[in-house]
Amino acid sequence: MKLTSKIETVGLNLHYGDFLALEDVNIRIPAQNITAIIGPSGCGKSTLLRCFNRMNDLIEHTNVQGRIVIDGRNILDPDTDLIFLRKKVGMVFQRPNVFDLSIYNNLRFGLRIHRMLNKRSDIMGAIQNSLEHVGLWAELKDKLRKNAHTLTLEQQQRLCIARVIMLKPDVILLDEPCSALDPVSTLKIEDLLRALKQEYTIIIVTHNMQQAARVSDYTGFMYLGRLIEFGRTQQIFTKPQEDLTENYISGRFG
Amino acid sequence: MVRESFCKYIKDLEKDVMDMGEMVIAAINRSIAALKGRNVDEAKRIIEDDMLINKKRWDLEEKCINLIATQQPVASDLREIIAILSIVTELERIGDYAEGVGKIVIMYGDEPPVKPLIDIPRMAEKAVDMLKKSLDAFLKRDAKAATAVCSEDDNVDLLYEQVYRELLAYMLENPKTISRATYLIWTAHNLERIADRVTNICERIVFLVTGTMTEVNVSKY
Numbered sequence: 001m002k003l004t005s006k007i008e009t010v011g012l013n014l015h016y017g018d019f020l021a022l023e024d025v026n027i028r029i030p031a032q033n034i035t036a037i038i039g040p041s042g043c044g045k046s047t048l049l050r051c052f053n054r055m056n057d058l059i060e061h062t063n064v065q066g067r068i069v070i071d072g073r074n075i076l077d078p079d080t081d082l083i084f085l086r087k088k089v090g091m092v093f094q095r096p097n098v099f100d101l102s103i104y105n106n107l108r109f110g111l112r113i114h115r116m117l118n119k120r121s122d123i124m125g126a127i128q129n130s131l132e133h134v135g136l137w138a139e140l141k142d143k144l145r146k147n148a149h150t151l152t153l154e155q156q157q158r159l160c161i162a163r164v165i166m167l168k169p170d171v172i173l174l175d176e177p178c179s180a181l182d183p184v185s186t187l188k189i190e191d192l193l194r195a196l197k198q199e200y201t202i203i204i205v206t207h208n209m210q211q212a213a214r215v216s217d218y219t220g221f222m223y224l225g226r227l228i229e230f231g232r233t234q235q236i237f238t239k240p241q242e243d244l245t246e247n248y249i250s251g252r253f254g
Numbered sequence: 255m256v257r258e259s260f261c262k263y264i265k266d267l268e269k270d271v272m273d274m275g276e277m278v279i280a281a282i283n284r285s286i287a288a289l290k291g292r293n294v295d296e297a298k299r300i301i302e303d304d305m306l307i308n309k310k311r312w313d314l315e316e317k318c319i320n321l322i323a324t325q326q327p328v329a330s331d332l333r334e335i336i337a338i339l340s341i342v343t344e345l346e347r348i349g350d351y352a353e354g355v356g357k358i359v360i361m362y363g364d365e366p367p368v369k370p371l372i373d374i375p376r377m378a379e380k381a382v383d384m385l386k387k388s389l390d391a392f393l394k395r396d397a398k399a400a401t402a403v404c405s406e407d408d409n410v411d412l413l414y415e416q417v418y419r420e421l422l423a424y425m426l427e428n429p430k431t432i433s434r435a436t437y438l439i440w441t442a443h444n445l446e447r448i449a450d451r452v453t454n455i456c457e458r459i460v461f462l463v464t465g466t467m468t469e470v471n472v473s474k475y
Contacts (some may be wrong), residue, residue, distance in 0.1 A: 035328060191256065191257065191259065213325070214260075214324060240325045
């Protein structure tokens with residue numbers, strides 16, 4: 001099977017002020033697979049993730065050079081429609097960040113911003129579809145008017161993923177999505193990600209190497225802002241090519 | 255169910271072990287048929303086909319290694335993968351014994367038989383039966399059945415003794431039979447070793463189910 005890459009970076013450098021946070025990163029993220037980015041704290045993995053929907057623009061004194069090509073377009077071009085980009089490349093964060101609204105309104109929120117779907121039946125259809133995707137429909141279909149904060153943390157994180165799915169993205173970015181969850185909820189979210197990869201390109205940043213090994217198809221190891229190694233997860237965790245990767249994944253540093 | 259995909263990997267692995275078991279059983283049966291029919295061409299094919307068994311073993315080992323590296327199996331999952339690593343080694347070796355019988359068939363060539371083959375096919379039949387039962391016990395996680403299979407090794411040992419004594423008598427009586435009788439003793443020895451390897455498989459099944467590593471049955475040979 002030939003792999004098509006969904007996202008490709010070419011010579012990507014990123015400075016926070018004088019600090020070089022990403023140095024000449026060249027990565028090809030395969031479509032409809034789960035790619036994990038691992039590496040010690042401060043290696044640039046979250047920074048790289050935030051490049052893919054230009055979330056770093058929100059941080060002052062950020063300077064990006066190089067190219068980030070998604071579906072043939074360089075998203076660093078000044079005329080990039082950021083609202084559209086972030087709809088296409090959705091993001092889920094470390095702690096579930098549900099809004100202090102009902103479950104229904106949490107899910108509808110993005111639709112309003114993007115002026116998508118007006119008919120009530122269409123909206124309900126989309127809500128059902130996205131809650132089904134994350135395995136919450138059966139539990140929540142009669143509780144859509146309840147405040148989202150009444151849900152368990154795992155349900156909240158699932159709801160955050162559902163909220164992203166509402167906007168029909170191509171790519172889902174996840175930044176440490178399980179760090180606030182207990183081990184069983186973590187495994188359930190991992191199962192969910194595996195099911196979602198049929199339709200979406202998923203990129204997950206995680207401190208938890210074991211999680212990267214369990215859930216991903218491809219793994220990139222970053223160190224001091226550079227992408228040291230990228231390959232099939234099985235290969236990275238059984239016969240990494242680089243000593244740095246070997247030392248990190250075997251716990252000799254990091 | 256949590257970790258659905260992991261459970262699927264394990265099920266796939268079990269199916270691979272069963273498939274490999276079938277390949278090995280076929281190799282034993284074919285090698286004995288080739289010996290009975292003194293079919294040198296078939297013996298050559300058995301030797302060639304042993305490569306497929308070897309390859310299956312490497313594939314399975316690689317899958318096990320990948321699962322350990324990426325899925326962090328613990329408890330019964332870990333024991334199962336460790337047990338499978340041992341079981342496939344035993345199966346591969348059993349395949350080599352069948353291949354060994356194939357080589358004997360080639361050495362034997364078209365020389366006249368020393369005696370009608372009765373006990374050797376019986377040994378093979380018993381060894382194959384033990385192997386089938388052990389694979390069944392593996393699938394069913396049945397330590398009791400696995401232990402019971404080990405005690406059947408004594409029957410194979412008895413047949414081996416019988417074949418040995420009988421062929422010794424032929425050799426004493428007529429030294430011209432020495433080389434052919436020796437080939438048959440080697441064949442019987444291969445079959446005796448197959449049964450021993452099956453008891454090793456059974457020990458791994460006991461480990462998989464109970465977590466205890468123990469010698470279930472000490473073979474006489």
